[in-house]
Amino acid sequence: MVNSGHNRDDQASKLGMWLFLFTELLLFGGLFLVYSVYRYMNQEAFLQASLHLNIAMGTVNTAVLLTSSLTVAMSVSAMQKGNIKVSINLLILTLLFACTFLVIKYFEWSAKIGHGLFPGMEHYNMLEPGEKLFFFLYYFMTGLHGLHVIIGGIFIGIVIRKIKTGKVRPDRYILLENAGLYWHLVDIIWIFLFPLFYLIH
Amino acid sequence: MKMSKQENEATRVLDDDPKEQHITSFGNLVGIWVGLLLLTVVTVLISVLHKNFIAFSVVTALVIASTKALAVINHFMHLKYDSRVLKVMVYIVFGVFTVLIVLTALDYFTRA
Amino acid sequence: MSNENNNTISFYETGKGIFSWIFTLDHKRIALLYLYSVATFFLVGATLGILMRLELLSPGSDLMHAKTYNQIFTLHGVIMIFLFIIPSIPAVFGNFFLPIMIGTDDVAFPKLNLLSWWLYIIGAMFALSTLLFGDGPADTGWTFYAPYSVKTGTNVSMAVLAAFILGFSSILTGLNFIVTIHRLRLPGMGWFQMPLFPWALYATSWIQVLATPIIGITLLMIIAERVIGIGLFDPALGGDPILYQHLFWIYSHPAVYIMALPAMGIVSELIPTFSHRTIFGYKAIAYSSMAIAFIGYFVWGHHMFTSGMSGDARVIFSVLTFLVAVPSAIKVFNWVATLYKGSIELKTPMLYALAFIFQFLIGGLTGLVNGALATDIHLHDTYFVVGHFHYVMFGGTGFAFIGALHYWFPKIYGKMYNEKIAKTGFTFLFTGFNILYFTMLILGIKGMPRRYYDYLPEFQPLHVIATVGSWILFTGLIIIIVNLIRSKRKGPAAPRNPWGGVTLEWQVPSPPPLQNFDKKPILSKKGPYDFK
Numbered sequence: 001m002v003n004s005g006h007n008r009d010d011q012a013s014k015l016g017m018w019l020f021l022f023t024e025l026l027l028f029g030g031l032f033l034v035y036s037v038y039r040y041m042n043q044e045a046f047l048q049a050s051l052h053l054n055i056a057m058g059t060v061n062t063a064v065l066l067t068s069s070l071t072v073a074m075s076v077s078a079m080q081k082g083n084i085k086v087s088i089n090l091l092i093l094t095l096l097f098a099c100t101f102l103v104i105k106y107f108e109w110s111a112k113i114g115h116g117l118f119p120g121m122e123h124y125n126m127l128e129p130g131e132k133l134f135f136f137l138y139y140f141m142t143g144l145h146g147l148h149v150i151i152g153g154i155f156i157g158i159v160i161r162k163i164k165t166g167k168v169r170p171d172r173y174i175l176l177e178n179a180g181l182y183w184h185l186v187d188i189i190w191i192f193l194f195p196l197f198y199l200i201h
Numbered sequence: 202m203k204m205s206k207q208e209n210e211a212t213r214v215l216d217d218d219p220k221e222q223h224i225t226s227f228g229n230l231v232g233i234w235v236g237l238l239l240l241t242v243v244t245v246l247i248s249v250l251h252k253n254f255i256a257f258s259v260v261t262a263l264v265i266a267s268t269k270a271l272a273v274i275n276h277f278m279h280l281k282y283d284s285r286v287l288k289v290m291v292y293i294v295f296g297v298f299t300v301l302i303v304l305t306a307l308d309y310f311t312r313a
Numbered sequence: 314m315s316n317e318n319n320n321t322i323s324f325y326e327t328g329k330g331i332f333s334w335i336f337t338l339d340h341k342r343i344a345l346l347y348l349y350s351v352a353t354f355f356l357v358g359a360t361l362g363i364l365m366r367l368e369l370l371s372p373g374s375d376l377m378h379a380k381t382y383n384q385i386f387t388l389h390g391v392i393m394i395f396l397f398i399i400p401s402i403p404a405v406f407g408n409f410f411l412p413i414m415i416g417t418d419d420v421a422f423p424k425l426n427l428l429s430w431w432l433y434i435i436g437a438m439f440a441l442s443t444l445l446f447g448d449g450p451a452d453t454g455w456t457f458y459a460p461y462s463v464k465t466g467t468n469v470s471m472a473v474l475a476a477f478i479l480g481f482s483s484i485l486t487g488l489n490f491i492v493t494i495h496r497l498r499l500p501g502m503g504w505f506q507m508p509l510f511p512w513a514l515y516a517t518s519w520i521q522v523l524a525t526p527i528i529g530i531t532l533l534m535i536i537a538e539r540v541i542g543i544g545l546f547d548p549a550l551g552g553d554p555i556l557y558q559h560l561f562w563i564y565s566h567p568a569v570y571i572m573a574l575p576a577m578g579i580v581s582e583l584i585p586t587f588s589h590r591t592i593f594g595y596k597a598i599a600y601s602s603m604a605i606a607f608i609g610y611f612v613w614g615h616h617m618f619t620s621g622m623s624g625d626a627r628v629i630f631s632v633l634t635f636l637v638a639v640p641s642a643i644k645v646f647n648w649v650a651t652l653y654k655g656s657i658e659l660k661t662p663m664l665y666a667l668a669f670i671f672q673f674l675i676g677g678l679t680g681l682v683n684g685a686l687a688t689d690i691h692l693h694d695t696y697f698v699v700g701h702f703h704y705v706m707f708g709g710t711g712f713a714f715i716g717a718l719h720y721w722f723p724k725i726y727g728k729m730y731n732e733k734i735a736k737t738g739f740t741f742l743f744t745g746f747n748i749l750y751f752t753m754l755i756l757g758i759k760g761m762p763r764r765y766y767d768y769l770p771e772f773q774p775l776h777v778i779a780t781v782g783s784w785i786l787f788t789g790l791i792i793i794i795v796n797l798i799r800s801k802r803k804g805p806a807a808p809r810n811p812w813g814g815v816t817l818e819w820q821v822p823s824p825p826p827l828q829n830f831d832k833k834p835i836l837s838k839k840g841p842y843d844f845k
Contacts, residue, residue, distance in 0.1 A: 007213060008213065009212055009496055010213075011284070011496065012213070014283075015287065015491070015492050015495060015496070016422060016492050018287060018291070019488045019491055019492070019522055022290075022522055023522055023523075023526045025298065026298065026523055026526035027527075027530050029301070029526075029527065030529075030530035030531055030560055033302055033559075033560070036305075037305065037306070037309055037556055038552070038553075038556075039259075040306070040309055040310070041551060041553065042551045045551065055245065055249065059245050063238060066237045066238060067234065070231065070234040073230050073277040074227055074230050077226065077227060077230065080224045081224060119541050120541065120543070129549065129550040129551035129552075130551040132543065132551070133545070133550055133551050136543050174212075177279075180278070184278045187273060188270045188273055188274070191266050191273070192263075192266050192270070194266075195244055195248070195262035195263075195265070199244065199245065200248075213496065215496065286495065294523065297523060297607075297610055300610070304611060304614070304626075305559050305563075307623075307625065308555075308559070308622045308623050308626035311623040311625035312622075312623040
């Protein structure tokens with residue numbers, strides 16, 4: 001009805017996407033709540049555990065995601081101004097940054113798993129209790145976040161296709177805006193994950 | 202269900218919708234991005250160098266992260282130029298979430 | 314099937330065959346898909362309740378052993394809460410009537426609406442599948458408390474996954490309604506020209522959207538613990554089982570307002586219609602719905618007074634709990650004030666509305682008794698709590714649901730139900746209900762613990778009374794259901810407006826056509842409850 005061409009309502013679509021973002025925020029929010037309680041209860045252990053993380057890689061990844069947010073925001077502006085080709089290229093750039101993020105994440109994870117630092121493995125089993133909690137939360141939260149990076153990437157990929165087939169265009173680009181909104185949320189979650197896991201003192 | 206094929210239909214507009222679409226210029230966006238990168242550098246430096254001068258606490262990290270998030274929300278996500286209804290919703294949601302954390306923390310901070 | 318003044322076909326005629334139903338995008342058909350689903354699961358849950366009451370007729374094991382009993386009350390809770398009460402009023406009556414009451418032809422996102430029902434069915438199948446394999450259904454109680462829920466061999470992961478999927482169904486409904494109410498109201502219908510049922514749905518939808526994700530992630534954590542074997546709530550790892558309770562109740566308390574608010578919205582429609590008088594304090598009721606939704610987020614700790622939470626936190630949660638009672642009380646005052654000097658018609662829907670007020674009052678007051686720290690210490694985990702929540706959830710929401718079913722029956726089916734039989738069914742239901750659950754309040758004060766299949770002999774007389782009450786109640790349910798099914802098939806044709814209601818659904822044909830309105834709806838300038 002609303003968005004099938006008859007009675008189109010872009011503001012409704014945008015509102016719907018924001019509401020969905022609220023649910024994602026609360027979903028991660030539950031994990032942030034667990035994190036904050038356990039960090040409070042295990043401050044020394046969390047500090048010790050965080051030393052295993054590579055601050056350089058985390059920082060680069062933060063910059064990568066921030067830049068990907070820039071490119072997708074620019075893509076929306078380009079579309080609004082009618083620069084369809086520029087818009088597509090910026091989206092492709094966004095996807096490249098997304099892949100970069102995932103690749104760096106892959107190296108981070110495999111390095112740790114290579115050292116036996118995964119729930120169930122030997123090095124992990126030798127950690128202090130609070131450190132174990134830190135790592136469980138690290139893998140759960142960055143893993144869930146990574147899943148959302150992939151979902152966001154697929155969403156952007158779909159939008160690229162729809163721009164190429166003319167379904168998304170300067171007078172009808174709410175889908176692009178919504179994909180951008182989703183992507184920015186993914187960025188915001190990482191903005192908080194980064195200091196909480198990598199920068200504990 | 203009959204679907205209209207008229208894809209050039211104008212979109213529905215209600216009274217409190219923004220009057221015209223605001224287009225954020227590339228310059229503005231890049232400026233925000235530079236600010237975000239700077240804040241990232243600041244937050245990393247504070248943490249890495251804390252042994253030398255500034256005491257780094259969770260609060261500082263969260264304040265910087267929140268500032269970055271607000272910049273993304275207002276400018277990249279365009280909320281600054283959206284309807285008042287949407288802005289109120291976003292603030293209330295963040296507010297509710299914050300109170301949830303505070304109330305839970307209340308239990309843990311006040312345990313014997 | 315057409316009706317007077319109607320030259321358009323009803324929404325039943327717009328497609329035939331099962332695929333035109335399970336792949337429909339029509340909100341009215343989706344509402345009926347939900348109706349038949351929730352009603353079926355309600356009967357399953359009710360049967361489980363009857364079995365529990367049979368077991369409790371005497372101390373010791375009668376029909377079953379402890380573990381089976383635990384599995385039955387767990388399944389009873391999971392089915393009643395996730396498969397019946399939470400979806401019931403929004404997904405059935407919200408879906409059917411929200412668009413019509415605000416003057417539009419469907420919800421904002423019809424495809425998401427259909428997806429919501431599909432997710433509901435998938436979640437239900439997952440939940441029921443726990444009966445079929447391994448060690449049987451979960452035996453943890455519907456609350457799935459850690460550490461037992463992590464350690465038990467029963468099918469907790471599957472049950473919890475089912476709840477996760479059902480959560481998405483709920484979220485989609487809420488999201489859809491929020492956008493629908495914001496964007497699709499008839500031009501000229503401002504927020505304060507909207508009837509109170511949409512207001513109730515609006516407040517409810519916000520809770521569905523914001524609270525449900527938290528239980529979603531919590532349930533995922535339980536699955537992670539069970540599958541990976543690492544304790545997120547395990548003290549041996551620096552974890553805290555009370556944190557599970559915090560996370561669980563952060564959703565599950567607001568969830569009870571997902572159950573209560575739509576029911577209150579129904580009552581706010583029934584009372585003015587059957588008093589033929591405009592509602593007293595329209596804005597107060599509208600605002601109080603939002604207030605209940607908002608404050609309701611911050612009271613969850615009152616489920617945890619004996620858990621080991623800090624003393625200071627307990628005091629704060631107790632105070633907040635008393636605060637949330639205020640807007641509820643405001644509603645009750647306004648409903649009663651509406652009755653005063655009204656031209657009251659005691660038709661069946663009105664009986665349910667009045668019963669709601671009586672029963673919700675008892676439920677609410679016993680809620681305050683539970684919310685006071687000193688008394689809760691004695692009453693926590695006793696039958697007093699069981700009585701309390703059945704009064705609000707069943708005596709409140711359940712009765713409102715059945716009342717709404719009778720109220721809107723003529724509109725949905727174009728037929729009238731048999732009023733006499735309906736009233737008989739109500740009498741049995743009301744009598745049985747109060748015998749069953751008031752007795753529980755007494756049992757609880759005397760010290761009978763909840764979730765126990767065995768008990769000291771001194772409790773037996775009251776248990777017998779309660780069980781007899783359950784049989785009377787169940788008889789009432791059968792009468793009601795048989796009456797409605799027969800009336801749907803063979804009842805007399807219903808007019809457009811059998812009750813003299815003034816909200817927009819009474820301006821459309823019974824049953825409505827696909828596009829809802831055959832004529833442009835007429836809004837009264839004097840507000841949504843203008844009884845001339």
